[in-house]
Amino acid sequence: MSFVEGLxxxxxxxxxxxxxxxxxxxxxxxxxxxxxxxxxxASVTRExxxxxxxxxxxxxALLPADGRAPVDLGAGFTPLVRADRLxxxxxxxxxWIKNDTVNPTGSFKxxxxxxxxxxxxxxxxxxxxxxxxxNLANAVGAHAAHAGMKSFVFxxxxxxxxxxxxxxxxxxxxxxxNGNYDxxxxxxxxxxxxxxxxxxxxxxxxxxxxxxxxTLAFEVAEQLGWQTPDHVIVPIASGSQLxxxxxxxxxxxxxxxxxxxxxxxxxxxxxxxxxxxATAFKEGTxxxxxxxxxxxxxxxxxxxxxxGPYAVEAARQTGGVIEAVSDGEVVEGIKxxxxxxxxxxxxxxxxxxxxxVRLANAGIVHRDERxxxxxxxxGLKTIExxxxxxxxxxxxAPTLDAFAExxxxxxxx
Amino acid sequence: xxxxxxxxxxxxxxxxxSGEVSVVGSTVGExxxxxxxxxxxxxxRLFADDGSLRRFVNVFVADEDVRFLQxxxxxxxxxxxxxxxxxxAGG
Numbered sequence: 334m335s336f337v338e339g340l341x342x343x344x345x346x347x348x349x350x351x352x353x354x355x356x357x358x359x360x361x362x363x364x365x366x367x368x369x370x371x372x373x374x375a376s377v378t379r380e381x382x383x384x385x386x387x388x389x390x391x392x393x394a395l396l397p398a399d400g401r402a403p404v405d406l407g408a409g410f411t412p413l414v415r416a417d418r419l420x421x422x423x424x425x426x427x428x429w430i431k432n433d434t435v436n437p438t439g440s441f442k443x444x445x446x447x448x449x450x451x452x453x454x455x456x457x458x459x460x461x462x463x464x465x466x467x468n469l470a471n472a473v474g475a476h477a478a479h480a481g482m483k484s485f486v487f488x489x490x491x492x493x494x495x496x497x498x499x500x501x502x503x504x505x506x507x508x509x510x511n512g513n514y515d516x517x518x519x520x521x522x523x524x525x526x527x528x529x530x531x532x533x534x535x536x537x538x539x540x541x542x543x544x545x546x547x548t549l550a551f552e553v554a555e556q557l558g559w560q561t562p563d564h565v566i567v568p569i570a571s572g573s574q575l576x577x578x579x580x581x582x583x584x585x586x587x588x589x590x591x592x593x594x595x596x597x598x599x600x601x602x603x604x605x606x607x608x609x610x611a612t613a614f615k616e617g618t619x620x621x622x623x624x625x626x627x628x629x630x631x632x633x634x635x636x637x638x639x640x641g642p643y644a645v646e647a648a649r650q651t652g653g654v655i656e657a658v659s660d661g662e663v664v665e666g667i668k669x670x671x672x673x674x675x676x677x678x679x680x681x682x683x684x685x686x687x688x689x690v691r692l693a694n695a696g697i698v699h700r701d702e703r704x705x706x707x708x709x710x711x712g713l714k715t716i717e718x719x720x721x722x723x724x725x726x727x728x729x730a731p732t733l734d735a736f737a738e739x740x741x742x743x744x745x746x
Numbered sequence: 747x748x749x750x751x752x753x754x755x756x757x758x759x760x761x762x763x764s765g766e767v768s769v770v771g772s773t774v775g776e777x778x779x780x781x782x783x784x785x786x787x788x789x790x791r792l793f794a795d796d797g798s799l800r801r802f803v804n805v806f807v808a809d810e811d812v813r814f815l816q817x818x819x820x821x822x823x824x825x826x827x828x829x830x831x832x833x834x835a836g837g
Contacts, residue, residue: 344802355832355834355835356754356756356802356832356834357756358756358757358759359791360791360800360802361756361791361800361802361803361832361833361834362802362834363802363834464835464836514836515811515836516809518835518836519804519806519809519811519829519831521835521836522754522831522832522835522836523752523754523829523831525755525835526754526755526758526765527765529755533835535835535836535837536835536836539834539835570837571836571837572837573837620801622813623811623813623814625814635836635837637804637811637833637836638837639833639834639835639836639837640837642801
């Protein structure tokens with residue numbers, strides 16, 4: 334059952350019913366789910382969670398949907414991998430990778446979509462829709478197919494080939510828009526008014542959708558034996574994931590699942606070609622000025638990030654920072670993670686690792702901290718970024734002599 | 747000359763349910779003031795106390811965010827469309 338009491342405006346605190354609403358009628362602020370934490374505390378224990386499914390739905394009590402009949406392809410409960418070899422390269426101590434590349438459609442978006450479409454079905458919607466930079470498109474296409482819902486997925490026209498194919502394959506409607514993500518998002522924000530019978534996962538059901546990202550924090554804490562890390566590095570597109578990871582750790586303490594109040598530094602990662610949140614952080618303001626994105630990290634290329642001000646606030650409050658890295662660093666970050674830990678991340682993961690490298694070099698991530706880096710999407714989705722520099726070591730004739738020659742070149746002697 | 751203003755669901759209670767209204771004005775600021783005069787209530791919903799647009803309100807002229815143009819001073823040519831769009835979406 335759901336413990337949601339309703340929705341509340343994060344800006345002016347006006348209350349709304351738990352329906353398909355995302356914006357305060359009065360001040361346009363974002364609406365957020367409000368829970369009865371006392372009842373949740375009385376109903377969940379570490380043991381009851383451990384006995385639950387190996388998906389995000391083990392935390393159903395802390396999610397804004399009933400959860401008895403979830404739209405579930407198995408999102409979540411992904412591995413938390415100890416990354417000693419990467420830590421050694423960066424001069425860090427205890428480092429973990431939250432490997433969200435292994436979700437059903439290869440990114441953390443399966444978490445948020447599973448929650449969004451579960452709630453959408455509870456509200457009676459038959460059509461799923463979204464504005465997407467690609468990963469969300471994949472997740473909506475797949476989950477809508479699994480739930481037997483019609484889907485309309487809106488994407489920028491210039492997405493990576495893998496992300497387009499991996500959306501279209503599920504048989505829904507894929508609409509490529511001549512514009513960037515912000516154009517697509519604006520179109521969908523307007524369309525949501527014209528198509529009120531469609532559940533736009535990141536527009537009219539956004540308050541439910543966004544809550545799915547809390548499960549990243551829940552899992553990290555549970556996988557660390559119900560302890561929290563000291564520092565988490567999270568990629569920033571809209572800023573929603575970062576703010577919800579912060580909220581997730583706080584909630585675990587509120588409902589009695591953590592012994593101590595968490596003090597987790599939350600740091601954010603952006604690409605320089607689209608870094609409005611990092612810029613606001615560095616300038617000491619919470620006014621996030623929109624930009625026109627130009628980066629290979631297309632899944633993070635939101636020039637007008639809805640939760641940007643809240644991401645800045647979370648980083649500041651927790652003693653984290655928000656850093657931006659170049660596209661060259663992104664490619665190096667992808668390769669570094671793959672080479673040291675055997676995990677192939679998409680460009681957003683490259684942004685996260687490159688940011689971790691910068692913060693480690695600057696002494697902002699400390700050697701004595703327990704650090705978790707959120708790797709939120711699979712490298713096969715953005716193969717274009719590394720294809721030019723990831724090729725066979727050699728191409729040879731099928732003869733022993735040919736291989737001997739190559740081996741000599743590789744290893745000498 | 748009149749311009750068309752597109753109204754999001756959240757504000758249609760102020761326009762009697764209409765998703766588009768016609769207003770006279772030559773800049774974004776004038777258009778939005780004209781909107782408040784014709785349909786009282788828009789002013790307090792769109793503007794903060796200091797007269798700037800609220801931070802979760804986006805305004806577009808011909809599909810371009812006015813923050814990339816000249817903000818409230820952005821000229822609005824005849825028969826152009828101004829869209830008011832909630833900022834909280836996406837990602």
